Amino acid sequence: MCSINEENLPVDTMVATPKLLFKDAVCRRCRILKAQVLLRKTDPYCRDCFMKYAVHKFRSTIGKARALQHNDRVLLAYSGGLSSGSMIHLIKQGLEASDSNKMKLIIKPSLLYIDEGEILNLSKEDRKANADFVLEYAKRNCLDVYMCSLEFSLAADISGVKLQMNSYEVEPSIYASQLERLFGSVKSLTAKEDLLQRLKQRLITLLATHLNYSKVFLGPSATRLAGQLLSAVGQGRGAQIAQEIGFADSRTGVVFLRPMREFVDKEVAYLAHFLEVDSLSLPTLSSKLGPTASIGRLTEEFVVTLQANFPATISTLFRTSDKLKPNVGVDRSSSEFKDDSRCLLCLSAIEQSPLCSASTARSISQTISRSGPSGFKDVESEPQSTNVQQQLKACDANCSNPGKQCCKTMDVGANEKDWGVVLCYGCRVTMEDVKTPELVPINLQEELRLRSRRQMMRQSVEQFLL
Amino acid sequence: MEVSLNFSGGAELLFGKIKQHTISLPAEETWSMKKLLNWIKDNLLKERPELFLQGDMVRPGILVLVNNADWELVGQLDYLLQNKDEIVFISTLHGG
Known part of the structure; x- marks a missing residue:
């Protein structure tokens, strides 16, 4: 990419790959069926072969990390979106796989839904409707769902948190207005998004510990993580990249795993379409805003636009980030000291600045x-x-x-x-x-x-x- | 000519939160995808067209499927619509 540009060629020549090379192509794997999916701009697949490829990729992501043990209790963080929805479908498939299949997943999952309606200014009816959608979704998949509202992330400990199982009522609490005031006082959208992420992480940790789950599955896709990777660098979190982007994040004591991290957004969209995953139309803090609204929005725009023309963008970012390790000069020998050198908000090690x-x-x-x-x-x-x-x-x-x-x-x-x-x-x-x-x-x-x-x-x- | 349009993954936020649309287009004309996108922009899109379209194309990050197949496999903007076609737009961008 860069070496071509050094020759001072006009930008057009870099992207001038002949379009629609694969019109009416057949699947490159089975070579029989007509292709329905085009990955990386060069690989046409039929629906069945794509699904096999996706399921294999999903299970190998989980398998190769050796992070799960038989009958582990796992909390699946479900937002209502396509990515976490597809994740749950794939897990359900894994649970139901025939016994002879070595790839069978043996875990005990439950869903966790965090209602962010308070800071998104959703009406009570909207929040209730969203919660009903999640309840219905859990019921259809025969999974228990724990529901909690984001405002309880401000509670000092678990005793102040109202956690509901398989039902949800939006109830006013002292934390709701506190959360609203807190977010109202934040100057930039970048800080708001970062704070939201930290609070959510705090709440999930609190709930998982309380419910005795040692592992939590999160659903961000490769595209989203690649954007986060760049914005992490931009926000001075370079030392935390390995934890923020990697498959496993064990900062909090509860292990966060990201099994969707090998799927780019296009694959997630195909998956969701073929698995008939229904999604909530959930806005986020940056919905309907322009590309320069926040650092996160900007990096996402950058990654997605670049990826459209250069399908290797995301994998290049990932391979680079996988090689990065924090170089924190912290003596980890004494546990007390370890606590003292942790950030109270994100629980990363605080760099001792020389x-x-x-x-x-x-x-x-x-x-x-x-x-x-x-x-x-x-x-x-x-x-x-x-x-x-x-x-x-x-x-x-x-x-x-x-x-x-x-x-x-x-x-x-x-x-x-x-x-x-x-x-x-x-x-x-x-x-x-x-x-x-x-x-x-x-x-x-x-x-x-x-x-x-x-x-x-x-x-x-x-x-x-x- | 009847065509069904489906918006999901957050794209529906730009279309009044309605996911499923069935539209009828005058059958005497030929309808390419390019023409359809313009039609959507003029008739269905409620706000912020730049978050859905970029020039003639759909914005990167929004996947388009024509009858369950990627539109790049059927001719993209030059694909000519048939009666009862199903077009799906899936936004994969965070928050639509």
Whole structure:
């Protein structure tokens, strides 16, 4: 691709493949039936051969990762869309496969549906109708379905969550208005989409742990993941690509698996059509918006448009991302330390930034440009020192640990800077766009106190260790 | 001439959330897919035509099936519609 362009050829010549080369072609596999499907612009298949190919690909994606054991309980995250719908159909087929078939799937699945209606401004009737569709879908497939509303992702723990099984009522809760206010206060669509993803992940983890499921299947297709891959890089989540895009994601303790990740969107559409998967017309945050509405939207547009002319785009992105591994300088020997270096929002390891790093450079240049030529000198030193002085004054004489590391010094003053201790770079960028961070289900004060206390303990014990 | 149109995967959001349309076209004319797309744009499309069409073509990310076969296999824009044809538009884009 790139080498052709170096010759300065006009762009047209790069895409000028003769169109409709495969008009009325026969299937390249069985060579008998008329082709109905055209993959990668070069491979015509008939319907039966395509389905065989797809089923094989699906099961080998699951099989080669060796992530499942016999009779594993698996939660299937169902959104109502084509991709997760096709996934469930393929799993159902796998469960019903004849015993002689070695590829038979032996798992115990249930569905999980998260109602995002609150932030999409859907009416109560619409949300109910969507839920009814999902209930009907589950019934037809003879699967149990757990239903929960996105607002409960703001609950501190499982006791605050209202989880319903095989039925759904939209009920007002304190979290609903909290969620609405939270999303209303987010400045950019990019941050909103990122926050939505994190909250959903948090809620699914909470529910899966509560219901005792150790594995969750998610349904994003290769095209969607390729877009996410590029936007992850754009949003400063480069170190997390392996987890965000890969087949298995074990950040949360519950293992998220993505069995649809080898299917490009065209294959998903064929699958859904041939399997007669009905879908909900669910809008998303970026529905009906232009291509520059958010980073995610832009990268998706880029991938899809490029893929239309160069069918190798997605696979190239994937093969590259599969080779990327995080290079986080975290000592994983002690479990406590591991907890301390995790982002509270996305649960990725927080990169310990050394003195010279891209994020330090960014924050320095941000400080300089925000303060302007005159304000620069004061900004660095002033707020911090006055803060500390005030706190020191407030400290009682009978404080157990007087002086610089007074207990109260650590308690007060949770400000924006402290997000760096508990959030990774990507989540920090998102949180900068959130005007009401106190609504996010993170107890910042508490966590900061815990973390700095542990840090101190470690320091004091260190001298006694050999 | 009767043709059935089906929109799914989020494409129906641009057509008033209705998935299934049956349309009748004057049979004395010949109807190519190109002409049909223009007809859809003028008669069915409710909003944001650029999210469905790009130039003469359907936007990348929307799959078109003519009688269960990819339209690239039957002549794409030059395919001539027959009576009782079934055309399916499936959007695979996130959120339609």
